[in-house]
Amino acid sequence: MKQKFLIIRFSSIGDIVFTTPVIRCLRKRYADAEIHFLTKPENKIIVESNPNIDKVLLLKKSLFETISELKKEHYTAVIDLHKNLRTFAIKQLLFTKNYSFNKLNLEKEILIHFHYNLLPQNLHITERNLVAVAALGVEDDGEGMDYFIAPQHKVDIEKLGLVNGNFIAWVIGAKHFTKVLPTEKVIESIRLFQQKIPDRKVVLLGGREDVAMAENIVSNFTESVVNTCGKFNLSESVSILNQSKIVISGDTGLLHIAVALGKPVVAIFGSTVPEFGVFPKYGKFKIQPSAIIEMKDLDCRPCTKFGRNSCPKGHFLCMKGIESQRIFAAVKNILNDLEK
Template structure:
C-alpha cells in the first residue's frame, strides 16, 4: 500500500503532522509506503524521518512533481493542507482522499466577531481524526523530530556551553505581530542571569547561565540589538540551519519562544516551553503539544484585549498601532516560569 500525505508548509505545521506519519506506520507496518508532498524549502524538516519512504518536493509549481506523483500509483491520500493546490493533486491522481477539516469558518468568526465556535481540541488531535476510516487512534506519544547526524551541533565545542545548562530564546516568527518586542528581551536575559547567579550551586551548573538566541537570517538585526545590550547571550541567528537550530534547542534546559515553528520543535523534544503569544491565540489549537508532559507547557498571553485575535496568521505591524498584545506581556511571569523550570 502507498499513502501520500500532503502538507505544503510551514515548519511548525509540518512538525504537527508527524504523529500522523507514525500512526500510519504503526497501523500498517512494513506493508505501507508513506510518501510526503511538501515545498522544497521545508523538506529538511522531514529529511530523516524514519516513517517516510519518500519526500516529493517542489520549488514553486506543483507541475514540477506532477509526473512523479502520477507514476507512484498511490492507494490513498491524506490531505492535511486542504486548499486549492492539494485538491489539484487529488484531481490529478484520482485517488481516494481523506481531507482534514481546517475549520476556516470557525476561525473567521473568532477573528472578526470574537465568536468562539472552535472545539477545545489541539490540531494534532484533529489531524488524527482524519485517519478515522483507517481505525487509527492517538497513541499520545506527541510530536516527532529527527535530526540528521551531520547537522547535530556540539554546543560545548561550538558555543562554549554545557548541554542542558542553558536557555534557548527563539526570537523570530513568520510575522511581526507574533514576535516578542526585541526591546523587552534584554531585561529578561539580564534578570535571568542575576537570579541564576545566586542559584548556581543549587542548579549544579558549571558556568553562569547563558541565553542562546535562536532565529533565521531575517532576525540577525534584532539579535544583534539584544546581544549588544546583554552580557549573557549567545547569538546564533542566521548562522545555523533549521536542523542545527533544532539540535541547539534539543540540548537546552528551557525554551522561551514565540508562536513559531521552533516552538513545535521544542515540544517534539518534550522540553519545558514558555510560549509567548501576540496577535494569535492558543484557541486555534496550535499551542505546544506535549500530551505526556503537559506540565512542561506555559502559555504567556494577554487576555484583556478585545482586539485579539486580529488574525489567524499575523501581520507586519499591529493593525491598531499599539501592539498591546505583546507590549503588555508581563516579563516577570516569563522570568519566574523560566527559573522554576531551571530548578526542576
C-alpha cells in the same frame, strides 16, 4: 499490491511538525506500506530524517509537473493535511481515495472578527489531523509530535561555550511581526535572568532575518548571551535547542519542535491565540512543565490566523503589554518544577 500513501503538507514549519503523529500512527497501522510526503523544497529538512517516511517529494513550480510525477506512483490513498486549491487539484487528478481534515477556518474567522469562540476546546491541531486518517483504521497512540535530527546536523555546543542542559534557548524571531516580542522586552527579561539566575546563559536562536535584532540584544550583555542567529540551518538550530534546559518562543515553528522533543517551554502569544489548537501538547512519554504567556483580556486579539506584518490598531499591546517579570516568573517556576 503493496499499499502506498501520499501525505501532503507544503508549509509551514510548525504545521509540518503537526503532521508527524499521522505519519507515525499510519506507519504503525500499515507497517509494510510505503509512505511518501509532499512538501515545498525549503521544508525538506523538516521531514527528510523521519524514519517513518520512505520518500520525500518536492512541490515543483509547475503544479501539473508535480501531478505528473505523482501519477507514476499509483497511490492507494492521498492524505491531504494542507487542504487548499493546489491540494484539491492534486487529489482530483490522481483519481484515488483521499482523506482530509476540518481546518475550522469559519470558526477561526468568527473568533477573529466577532470574538465568539466556537472552536473545540482543548483540541490540538495534531488531533484534528488524526481525524483525517480515522477511516483508515489509524488510531492515536498518544505519543505526540516527532522531530528527528540527522547526525550531520548535531552541534557540539561546547564549541559555543555552552554546557548541555544548563542554558535557556530563546527563539527571538518569527515569520510575522506580530508574533515577535519587541527587542526591549527580550533585553529586560535577560537582565532579570542575569540578576536572579546568573548561572544560566541565554542562547538566541533564529534565522538570517533575525541577525540585526540578535546583535542589538547581545550588545547589551557580555558573555551571558550567545547569538546563533543566521549561523546554523534549521536542524542545527534544533540540535542546540534540544540541548537546552528550557525554551522560550513565540508561536512559531521552533516552539512546536521544542514540544515535539519534550523540552519545557514558555510560549509567548501575541496576535494569535492558543485556542487555534497550537498550545503546547506533549506526548505521553515526553510530558514537561510549560507556560503560556499572553494578554488574555485584550479585546483586539486574535486579529489574525497566521500573524501580521504590523499591528492593525497601531499599539501592539498584545506583545508590548507583556511584562518581563511574567517571563522571568514562568521560567523560574519551570526550573523549580524540574528540580523537584
